[in-house]
Amino acid sequence: MSDDRGVWAYAITADAGDQDVSWLTGVADATVRTAPAAGLTVLVSDVDLNEFGEAALRRNLEDLDWLEGVARAHHEVIAVGSKLFPLLPTRLATVYSSDASMAAVLGGRRDELLAALERVGGRVEWGVKAYAVPDSEQPEAMRHEPASAEGGAPAGAGGRGAGLSYLKRRKAQLSAQAESQRSAAAGAHAVHGHLCRRAADARLHPPQSPQLSGDKRPMMLNAAYLVDAGDGTGFASEVAAAADAHPELDLNLTGPWPPYSFAGDEGQSPARRDSG
Amino acid sequence: MTNQPVRYRLDSDEDDPRSAERGLASLVLTIVELLRQLMERQAIRRVEDGTVTDEQAERLGYNLMLLDERMTELTEKFGLTREDLNIDLGPLGPLLGD
Amino acid sequence: MTLSRELVPADVPSQRIALVDLLDRVLSGGVVITGEITLSMADVDLVTISLRALLASVSALAEEST
Numbered sequence: 160m161s162d163d164r165g166v167w168a169y170a171i172t173a174d175a176g177d178q179d180v181s182w183l184t185g186v187a188d189a190t191v192r193t194a195p196a197a198g199l200t201v202l203v204s205d206v207d208l209n210e211f212g213e214a215a216l217r218r219n220l221e222d223l224d225w226l227e228g229v230a231r232a233h234h235e236v237i238a239v240g241s242k243l244f245p246l247l248p249t250r251l252a253t254v255y256s257s258d259a260s261m262a263a264v265l266g267g268r269r270d271e272l273l274a275a276l277e278r279v280g281g282r283v284e285w286g287v288k289a290y291a292v293p294d295s296e297q298p299e300a301m302r303h304e305p306a307s308a309e310g311g312a313p314a315g316a317g318g319r320g321a322g323l324s325y326l327k328r329r330k331a332q333l334s335a336q337a338e339s340q341r342s343a344a345a346g347a348h349a350v351h352g353h354l355c356r357r358a359a360d361a362r363l364h365p366p367q368s369p370q371l372s373g374d375k376r377p378m379m380l381n382a383a384y385l386v387d388a389g390d391g392t393g394f395a396s397e398v399a400a401a402a403d404a405h406p407e408l409d410l411n412l413t414g415p416w417p418p419y420s421f422a423g424d425e426g427q428s429p430a431r432r433d434s435g
Numbered sequence: 436m437t438n439q440p441v442r443y444r445l446d447s448d449e450d451d452p453r454s455a456e457r458g459l460a461s462l463v464l465t466i467v468e469l470l471r472q473l474m475e476r477q478a479i480r481r482v483e484d485g486t487v488t489d490e491q492a493e494r495l496g497y498n499l500m501l502l503d504e505r506m507t508e509l510t511e512k513f514g515l516t517r518e519d520l521n522i523d524l525g526p527l528g529p530l531l532g533d
Numbered sequence: 534m535t536l537s538r539e540l541v542p543a544d545v546p547s548q549r550i551a552l553v554d555l556l557d558r559v560l561s562g563g564v565v566i567t568g569e570i571t572l573s574m575a576d577v578d579l580v581t582i583s584l585r586a587l588l589a590s591v592s593a594l595a596e597e598s599t
Contacts, residue, residue: 168566171564226556227552227556230552230555230556230559230560231550231555233559234550234555234558234559247563247564248558248559248562248563248564249563249564249565249566250559250560250561250562250563250564250565251560251563253563253565253566264566265566268566272564275564286554319493321493321496321497321500322492322493322494322495322496322497322498322499322500323482323489323492323493323496324496325496325497325499325500325503326475326478326479326482326492326495326496326499329475329479329499330479330483333476333479364557364561367553367557371553372553373553375518413550413551413554416558419558419559419562419563420558420562422562422563422564423562423563423564423565
């Protein structure tokens, strides 16, 4: 390999068999190839280190257009590959100086990676996010806040008692908000528990901030579930049933995804244990 | 359902000379709103606890009501909404640290 | 029923996927392979950038300017 070429890794599989990946387009329009590494096979592209080397990456990753293009291309290879064979996506921006150095690193992790491949084989990831529905948008019977915003009109010609009734009104609103939040949190907990029982594994992720999600409502649940590939319709039905049962939540289902959230250590956030 | 890509990139609004002013106002008003909410919760708590007289409660409530109205005026003056101030102190109880 | 669904069948182009969901997965998901390798050329053998910090700083910038 010449000095300014590197190897960008997309995903790890046990054995790509005869699958032809050369028709795929990867990051920076590079072709995709399979590289044997320590008894495993890695989907890779050869890249220019002037764009993908450490210094260049730090620069380019601040360019969100560049990041979006690279992220989508990276995902596309992983998504297609995951339909050809079980694979573990590698984290974005995993770059090696050569196939040989990559193989040397992977050598030490072979058994662990094979075990992870075993866990995700034949399974896909589904993402469920839950937003708290504002009290005012819930069915009347479910609302915590009095429908009338009055709660006590100012009394008397001089507005005497206006201050007290303002405080009363505000207290009612704040209590209603508190109750609404409590019920959304309890609902999210219940939904997660229910979906965990339907999945082989689950991960809880931190809620997305409103700036990133584009949604002002509080995010009560951001979870990933590992589900048998053939059970997609069944799982989606469970999510729909959960949505019906919880009008205090707006559930959002995305998928099927390759097993991004399940590629790492089993030790990370074992959400299933929490749900009881 | 948000399906469009979220653009994080910030283009400073050179066409709107008030945007810098609005940025500063937003910062100041956010702090004022925070204080207003804290005071309001404290007042509600005191009325609940019975540690203020009826007259004190009425005066507290009245001033808070005026302050609330003033906040609406001020935010509108700067082309903001109350929601823009993006303050949510959450449930009534725990915030006051008791 | 308040369920919003974004089912992405296999052959739908990935452009349909919301960027925030995609970035969450490719940046903080996936297996992380690092290692210290001694090579005669003492190259940088692996570059794995943690991008959550980057996204956090970008979103903080977004907050400041609104």
